[in-house]
Amino acid sequence: MEKSASSLVELHPIVAQRWSPRSFDEGVALSDEDLTGLLEAARWSPSAGNGQPWRYVVGRKGDALFHRISNSLVPANKIWAEKSSALILVSVLKYRDDGTPRTTAQYDAGLASSLLTVEAHHRGLAVHQIGGFDHDGLAKSLNLDEGLQTIVVLAIGKTAPADLLPNETLRQREVAERTRLPLSDIVLAGAPLAEFSVN
Ligand SMILES: Cc1cc2nc3c(=O)[nH]c(=O)nc-3n(C[C@H](O)[C@H](O)[C@H](O)COP(=O)(O)O)c2cc1C
Numbered sequence: 001m002e003k004s005a006s007s008l009v010e011l012h013p014i015v016a017q018r019w020s021p022r023s024f025d026e027g028v029a030l031s032d033e034d035l036t037g038l039l040e041a042a043r044w045s046p047s048a049g050n051g052q053p054w055r056y057v058v059g060r061k062g063d064a065l066f067h068r069i070s071n072s073l074v075p076a077n078k079i080w081a082e083k084s085s086a087l088i089l090v091s092v093l094k095y096r097d098d099g100t101p102r103t104t105a106q107y108d109a110g111l112a113s114s115l116l117t118v119e120a121h122h123r124g125l126a127v128h129q130i131g132g133f134d135h136d137g138l139a140k141s142l143n144l145d146e147g148l149q150t151i152v153v154l155a156i157g158k159t160a161p162a163d164l165l166p167n168e169t170l171r172q173r174e175v176a177e178r179t180r181l182p183l184s185d186i187v188l189a190g191a192p193l194a195e196f197s198v199n
Contacts, residue, residue: 001021001174001175003019003178005017008193014118017121018126019178020129021126021159021174022165023159023165023174024083024084024157024159025083025158025160028085028157028158029060034123034125038123038125039056039058041115041118041119042115042116043112045108046111047108047112048104051093051096051102051108052108053102053108054092054108054112055092055093056089056090056091057069057091057142058088059086059088061085065087065142068141069087069133070087072134073134077130080155080165080166080170081153083160084156085125085156085157085158086155086156087153087156089142089153090109090113090150090151090154091139091144091148092105092106092109092148094149106149109151113152113154117154120156126156126157126158126159127154129155130152130153131152133153138150162175
């Protein structure tokens with residue numbers, strides 16, 4: 001399904017066409033090549049002072065880590081995300097070696113997830129970010145170091161038709177138009193917005 005963004009000027013197709021599906025093809029496994037490509041894309045993301053504070057736990061469908069991550073999702077997310085091919089927990093290092101807080105760690109991890117998402121789309125995969133999970137419970141179940149803060153789970157896989165989703169609410173959300181605030185709301189000053197009309 002195409003859910004292309006409407007924008008004032010033409011965007012790179014991956015940027016325009018990326019979206020967050022909930023219907024994933026249950027029968028698709030994530031290959032080692034694709035998984036490595038996604039993690040490499042994240043690895044090469046920029047970060048403050050090249051600090052690279054992101055840390056990942058990767059669960060692939062059928063393995064124990066996938067089950068642990070899946071079981072931590074709130075029911076409204078678990079119902080669709082457990083059909084994905086991989087669930088990746090993104091966490092960040094909270095402190096530098098000298099004990100001072102890494103104040104940009106979440107921003108850095110967001111950038112890395114963004115590049116991972118672009119690489120996924122390029123490979124014919126889709127990523128849906130999930131904040132709705134039991135953060136403390138998952139950290140405990142994975143025995144995560146206390147110095148790590150859990151941020152999101154990334155559900156990754158091949159998109160499937162909307163009508164395979166298990167209930168009508170999800171089916172409707174899947175086909176709903178993607179919306180955004182207009183640029184004039186988010187750019188406070190300095191952009192030539194009036195020259196363009198939405199296409
Ligand atoms: C940090 C973060 C947390 C999110 N948490 C959830 C979630 O718990 N459940 C869900 O269905 N979608 C979640 N989303 C997905 C957003 O709802 C989605 O990206 C947004 O509605 C825009 O849709 P689009 O990505 O298709 O353009 C999350 C996205 C982000 C970035």
